[in-house]
């Protein structure tokens with residue numbers, strides 16, 4: 003089963019590029035960019051990764067991304083991630099990036115996206131990994147700031163497939179960004195939003211994603227199981243839910259294996275992803291392996307989870323079909 007999972011061609015739809023920063027890389031960049039670090043060794047950094055909720059994780063995540071300064075830094079970050087993804091037999095990625103985490107520090111939108119895009123082109127040419135970039139807005143920043151960044155992104159419209167919403171969910175409901183996402187939709191972007199596990203008013207937030215925003219996908223969304231009607235609506239719209247087991251464990255002390263099974267039983271298109279693998283110390287294969295350690299999953303169920311990732315991806319139809327055939331061949 004472990005070999006089967008490792009060698010299976012996979013799709014990653016929920017990975018924050020800034021969340022792939024490895025401790026050693028944080029140190030190398032800090033030295034190169036002459037940034038003073040609070041910690042003295044990569045081991046000290048890892049020891050500080052004792053997250054217990056979303057805000058405690060985000061505090062370290064935003065502090066560490068300060069080492070990213072130049073276009074080359076963003077290229078390296080992204081290309082390192084693709085090299086690691088290649089080891090996991092990931093063939094398709096829709097990575098997130100957080101431009102406001104950089105422009106707020108004086109790093110230009112162009113610097114960030116030029117570096118990321120160059121790495122995407124290199125990964126396609128050298129590793130055969132296809133990818134489509136998703137720009138996330140920080141929900142604890144203002145709707146005006148999100149709107150400004152949406153306008154900035156339009157100069158790079160062809161390099162971005164969709165927009166998402168991440169960061170601290172408390173008191174930052176989807177409806178705060180109704181106009182931003184309506185305009186993004188008009189511009190042809192696909193829409194997704196984080197509905198993080200066990201947040202205040204989370205079931206209401208998921209309903210807002212469906213009714214007010216009309217999202218094309220949901221990131222996490224585990225708490226939809228608290229409302230049977232909501233589950234039915236998600237299933238009937240065929241919406242993907244990108245669940246990240248190891249990331250969830252930091253918040254709910256469980257890999258949410260039973261919730262994942264409950265979603266499969268309701269024909270919800272749940273799939274498995276890694277979120278912030280540099281911080282949670284688990285890439286995509288590791289997430290699947292952790293999951294099958296917590297609960298029994300058949301090969302057919304693992305295949306189904308991975309198939310959902312390709313099906314609910316925003317790859318072109320023909321490309322999607324090719325991946326699904328590749329997967330079919332792999333299992334037969």
Ligand code: HPA
Pocket residue numbers: 018021056063168169170196198249277278
């Ligand atoms: N949730 C919200 N915001 C984030 C996350 C997450 O899991 N990772 C990076 N930003």
Ligand code: ZN
Pocket residue numbers: 016018168196221277
């Ligand atoms: Zn996430």
